Amino acid sequence: MRALTTIEQLSTDEILQLVKRARQLKAGSPSQVPTGLTAANLFFEASTRTKMSFEMAERKVGLTVLPFEANFSSASKGESLYDTVKTLEAIGVNVLVIRHPENMYFEALIGKVKPVIINGGDGTGNHPTQSLLDLMTLLDEFEDLQGKTITIVGDLAHSRVARSNVQVLSRLGANLQFVSPLEWQAEFPVLYSLDEALPNSDVVMLLRVQHERHDEHQSFTKEHYHSLYGMTKQRMDAMQEHAIILHPAPFNRGVEIADDVVEGSKSRIFKQMENGVYMRMAILEHLLKEEAE
Ligand code: NCD
Numbered sequence: 001m002r003a004l005t006t007i008e009q010l011s012t013d014e015i016l017q018l019v020k021r022a023r024q025l026k027a028g029s030p031s032q033v034p035t036g037l038t039a040a041n042l043f044f045e046a047s048t049r050t051k052m053s054f055e056m057a058e059r060k061v062g063l064t065v066l067p068f069e070a071n072f073s074s075a076s077k078g079e080s081l082y083d084t085v086k087t088l089e090a091i092g093v094n095v096l097v098i099r100h101p102e103n104m105y106f107e108a109l110i111g112k113v114k115p116v117i118i119n120g121g122d123g124t125g126n127h128p129t130q131s132l133l134d135l136m137t138l139l140d141e142f143e144d145l146q147g148k149t150i151t152i153v154g155d156l157a158h159s160r161v162a163r164s165n166v167q168v169l170s171r172l173g174a175n176l177q178f179v180s181p182l183e184w185q186a187e188f189p190v191l192y193s194l195d196e197a198l199p200n201s202d203v204v205m206l207l208r209v210q211h212e213r214h215d216e217h218q219s220f221t222k223e224h225y226h227s228l229y230g231m232t233k234q235r236m237d238a239m240q241e242h243a244i245i246l247h248p249a250p251f252n253r254g255v256e257i258a259d260d261v262v263e264g265s266k267s268r269i270f271k272q273m274e275n276g277v278y279m280r281m282a283i284l285e286h287l288l289k290e291e292a293e
Pocket of ligand 1: 049050121127130160161207208209210248249250
């Protein structure tokens with residue numbers, strides 16, 4: 001495997017193997033990435049977690065990381081993504097993590113460039129590494145997901161996190177429920193309100209309201225959204241004892257999630273971030289094991 005661009009390309013066995021390996025790495029197992037390899041993270045959309053988490057993972061597995069700033073690169077002079085990637089290939093970069101606003105941007109690269117490509121998010125399409133770290137966090141909590149009810153709440157239409165997660169979670173036997181305002185439901189079947197969905201949920205996965213992807217005037221105030229779709233302390237307390245809350249972050253406090261829920265007893269948000277580093281180490285190892293110096 002020379003790339004990780006979508007969850008669909010991974011078999012269920014490979015997915016579970018990545019979780020197992022990420023756990024071993026978290027427990028201190030040494031990584032098996034060959035020495036002498038170089039990585040660069042090309043982020044053409046804002047990022048704190050994914051970019052920093054990949055950089056941490058790259059350093060932990062012994063890669064040399066070359067800095068790249070999209071705003072100060074020749075992309076700002078109109079250089080295409082393909083030409084940028086060919087440049088980094090010529091310089092000798094072995095692995096590229098790319099986040100780009102265009103859905104399926106990687107189709108123009110796969111099979112045409114040498115570096116291993118890892119998708120750090122394409123527009124509203126896919127975010128495979130986020131789903132894998134979410135899965136690792138879920139499997140820390142539940143032995144398996146067969147028959148577990150997972151409610152995904154919020155801006156479904158613009159969420160690559162929701163799209164990749166639906167793939168993994170349904171494959172592992174979870175029962176998915178969706179909650180969203182009408183204008184953000186897209187292809188997802190929304191049958192319940194949040195208050196109806198909460199009592200039988202084992203997991204509530206909140207999504208960020210993607211203000212930067214909305215061009216029309218929003219029909220919601222923050223307060224209105226919070227009252228209908230926000231995870232308040234009262235709603236958290238109404239969830240089952242064992243139920244947990246995930247959010248890929250960044251979270252809009254007072255919109256999707258109340259202040260006192262972010263670090264509340266059911267929140268696993270910071271655990272997701274912690275697990276992300278080890279999951280990304282496992283992914284790098286999986287993709288680079290065979291790479292010669
Ligand atoms: C997500 C993303 O960028 O897709 N964040 C992340 O990677 N942790 C979710 C989001 O920004 O809403």
